[in-house]
Amino acid sequence: MASILPASNRRMRPDKNTYEGKRSVYVKNPYLDAMDEDILYHLDLGTKTHNLPAMFGDVKFVCVGGSPNRMKAFAQFMHKELQLEGDGEGIEDICAGTDRYCMFKTGPVLSISHGMGIPSISIMLHELIKLLHHARCCDVTIIRIGTSGGIGIAPGSVVITDIAVDSFFKPRFEQVILDNVVTRSTELDKELATDLLNCSREIPNFPTLIGHTMCTYDFYEGQGHLDGALCSFSREKKLDYLKRAYKAGVRNIEMESTVFAAMCGLCGLRAAVVCVTLLDRLESDQINLSHDVLVEYQQRPQLLISNFIKKQLGLCGQMS
Template sequence: MTERKGYAGNGLVHVKNPHLDSMDEDVLYHLNLGTKTHNLPVMFGDVKFVCVGGSPNRMKAFAQFMHKELGLEGDGKDLKDICAGTDRYSMYKAGPVLSISHGMGVPSISIMLHELIKLLHHAKCRDVTIIRIGTSGGLGIDPGTVVITDIAVDSFFKARFEQVILDNIVVRSTELDKDLVEELLNCSKEIHYFPTLIGNTMCTYDFYEGQGRLDGALCSFSNEKKLEYLKRAYDAGVRNIEMESTVFAAICGLCGLKAAVVCVALLNRLEGDQIKAPHEVLVEYQQRPQHLISIFIKKRLGLYNQMELLDNAFFLNK
């Protein structure tokens, strides 16, 4: 059984669940929000961009950065965690930009996406673009390279996400919006201090054995087998490896959200398994996708000033 994506023609977020209409209240438990306890249209109705990433601290920093970049009132340092009543996820809002953490791996981001998409639906948000920004292991590329995902693939290099529902395996498409990919690549041409490319992203269910690492608590294969597998992945178009992209692409596509994945490579997996770059280098790497997305958002809003690139103060002098 294969499910395909479908965009809602009116720009609304499309929820494919007939049971929601019969519910007296929808409690978004893991976000500490609900349709009776919160006025979701007032709180979130102006949201046009949703950016998600694994780390709560990173997504708070991104929200503060966007608050500054959009010229919003105040310094952004007092932004409140909208999900403060739970320790599962963190959420911050800077004007039309929502910044949310999703934890690590397919199950964690899946739970967040279900409740986030219902939130956008209840809030009657229109024409929302959602982007995952994060870190990844590169494949045949230099550390610090930013990869815009063309197609999210599984460990067999197939563009699919398999979801077990009851006792059935449902296969979902992992296609991402091609126009959005090209738009992001064009935005990257404004930035000259780090490389950006389009490539396939492989999503795994594990950080160690699932990604062919030799340094976990378990390992049943040789270095030669590992390199042979990773080279086959490279030949299949894979340029980075992470743990969320397939389910992200599948769920967003089915619910009518224009989605993209933009991740920086922290290392080249063909040269090793462990991340050895100094902390300050890794911090700067992690800011690169944020910088690209900030240009994208400001261009969409008509706020982009090319002269800002002569400064880059937030990234280079922070």
């Protein structure tokens, strides 16, 4: 097995696309420069068909989440929060030519859906990172916002990830490349996590904590669910596993954070993962919330990120 690749480009030789005083978006592919055209197929964009620097050069914040509807709602919310012209209701999907992902731009904020699971978000991230590189974006912060299952914490709690871990509670992402297993670091930006936590304290009645996030390849068996079509373990083994996860520092479970942390770190993106918990997995396997409470919980990460972005842009006179 290969050594763990570092998550930060500060430990690597700077690439030729480093702009003085700026943190640029890296691509780790020597073949891209020789390509006459780069087609971002799953985003319905390309270097010849679109003027990517003109379209995206001012992007400073990228927010990604699984659901297309929630990412559109977040874009509309940011449109209002940034006090942009119009009501934002007619905001257009930049990726309307494909049904794989959706993308919306509101000022310097890009909102993109990534689907569910490591394969889906991985495809999106490859093309998103190339997009930011081709657009010559600098000093970009990328945040995954979503929902998750909590471990030992109350439903509605917002977890800011310090380290993404795999199903063995190890801070690593294993990628099969050809017939080799490459292991990459899942380190996230600690300063960004702290900034987000401090920002959450300015919102009343907003339970937030920093903790490890466990990323699995499956929702049911991989997360110890007793309610799937298949189950080959006992309730006691499930609880023992989740309690060991809690002891290892894991506070929530989702399905994208390890590859997100690994790819963003290698490509020079300041990254964070912010997920609300919808249940405590030590108590239940199924979400049992009213519609209104579920919607309110789902909006908590968006509210935190909105306030964080406004603060970064100097627009925090009135917090939501």
